[in-house]
Amino acid sequence: MAHNASSPSPATGEKPQVLVVDDEYGPRESIAFTLSTDFEVDTASRAAEALRKMKVKPYAAVVLDIRMPEMDGIRALEEIRKIDTDVSVIMLTGYGTLLTAQQAMVAGANQYLRKPPDVEELQEAVRKQVAATRLRRQQTRMNREMQERNAALKHEIEQAEPHIWQSRASVELVHDLNNPLTVVIGYAGLLSEEARAVAAVDATRSQKLLEYANVVEKAAEYCHHLAENWRQSARKHAEFERVDLVAVAEEVRQVIFFGNSSIVLTGLPQAVVRGSKFELMRIFQNLFKNALEAGANTLTMQVKQAGDSFELGLSDDGSGMAPDAVKKALRGGFSSKASGTGLGLSICRHLLGTHGATLQVDSTPGKGTVIRMVFPAAKA
Numbered sequence: 001m002a003h004n005a006s007s008p009s010p011a012t013g014e015k016p017q018v019l020v021v022d023d024e025y026g027p028r029e030s031i032a033f034t035l036s037t038d039f040e041v042d043t044a045s046r047a048a049e050a051l052r053k054m055k056v057k058p059y060a061a062v063v064l065d066i067r068m069p070e071m072d073g074i075r076a077l078e079e080i081r082k083i084d085t086d087v088s089v090i091m092l093t094g095y096g097t098l099l100t101a102q103q104a105m106v107a108g109a110n111q112y113l114r115k116p117p118d119v120e121e122l123q124e125a126v127r128k129q130v131a132a133t134r135l136r137r138q139q140t141r142m143n144r145e146m147q148e149r150n151a152a153l154k155h156e157i158e159q160a161e162p163h164i165w166q167s168r169a170s171v172e173l174v175h176d177l178n179n180p181l182t183v184v185i186g187y188a189g190l191l192s193e194e195a196r197a198v199a200a201v202d203a204t205r206s207q208k209l210l211e212y213a214n215v216v217e218k219a220a221e222y223c224h225h226l227a228e229n230w231r232q233s234a235r236k237h238a239e240f241e242r243v244d245l246v247a248v249a250e251e252v253r254q255v256i257f258f259g260n261s262s263i264v265l266t267g268l269p270q271a272v273v274r275g276s277k278f279e280l281m282r283i284f285q286n287l288f289k290n291a292l293e294a295g296a297n298t299l300t301m302q303v304k305q306a307g308d309s310f311e312l313g314l315s316d317d318g319s320g321m322a323p324d325a326v327k328k329a330l331r332g333g334f335s336s337k338a339s340g341t342g343l344g345l346s347i348c349r350h351l352l353g354t355h356g357a358t359l360q361v362d363s364t365p366g367k368g369t370v371i372r373m374v375f376p377a378a379k380a
Helices: 025-035 047-054 073-083 098-107 119-159 165-194 204-231 245-254 277-293 325-329 342-354
Strands: 017-021 040-044 062-065 088-093 112-115 243-245 261-269 272-275 299-305 309-316 358-364 368-376
Touching: 017 025, 017 047, 025 040, 025 062, 025 119, 040 047, 047 062, 047 073, 062 073, 062 119, 062 204, 062 309, 073 088, 112 119, 112 272, 119 165, 165 204, 165 277, 204 245, 243 245, 243 277, 245 299, 272 277, 272 368, 277 299, 277 309, 277 342, 277 368, 325 342, 325 358, 342 358
Parallel strands: 017 040, 017 062, 062 088, 088 112, 261 299
Antiparallel strands: 243 272, 299 309, 309 368, 358 368
């Protein structure tokens, strides 16, 4: 069973652990020497030896040769993913065919380099992948904690009176804070890593810091709004203004879902309605998250004009739901996921209603889900 080991804390000053796996002594030791300045390097001459080492030590990256006796790199990579789903794996081969690269990527490789690799290219690749491993492990840890909290919340929902508005609103707030808080933690980790290298900052790195800081700021602003909305919800509704639905959906895709390429926006480039930007963000966050967690490889949002309204169609190729499950999900408190609270669609239906929009859900088990939302267009 796969496990996600925690990486060494950067605060200790320890070098990240890297494992080099190659049956050829010369290339193996050459790569280990090249990386030894910035990393603590272990080596293995066979895939079986590497797998034994990975079961007892959480490596930040693995440099793996594809052509090896007994067990080749592709097969070894499959076994590595059973041990550690988060560690970055860089594949090396002297047989740099497109087919080999495709096989490596399908098996779960994070990067592919030809052998022998250029020294600077190798060092930069390992630095990049070590940082990626650290971020994935932070996200995995946060997701695990959120799942535990969701399980507790779900239990509370089942035990408590479902019609008490205040307790339900509290659960909804925590539910919607989960994703942006994960983003804040993940990007804060990246910012810390970049800050440690401030002595060697160049123009490109400075730009990275600015981009990361911008994402953190947007996610934090979103969290602040949700909390403030909860505080004032008993006294007034969110203020409405002219908002572009397409721009809001794209911001959610970039900020909350790290620019996930599985989410595709098509159709009109702009759809202006009257509403609350942050409440609309909650709608898209929940719908995108539901589709991806249902196993969708592609989620397409198409925007088109329908008279005096805008029609948004979200279609995915996920696991889908039976008709009775759709009805339960719209009512709230039902989820097919072990870690779900069952509030996502219910929250969306409520927020769409406050915007004068309608919601229609058509889903087929094994074929995916189509969600249709119709918003009144903003008057000029």
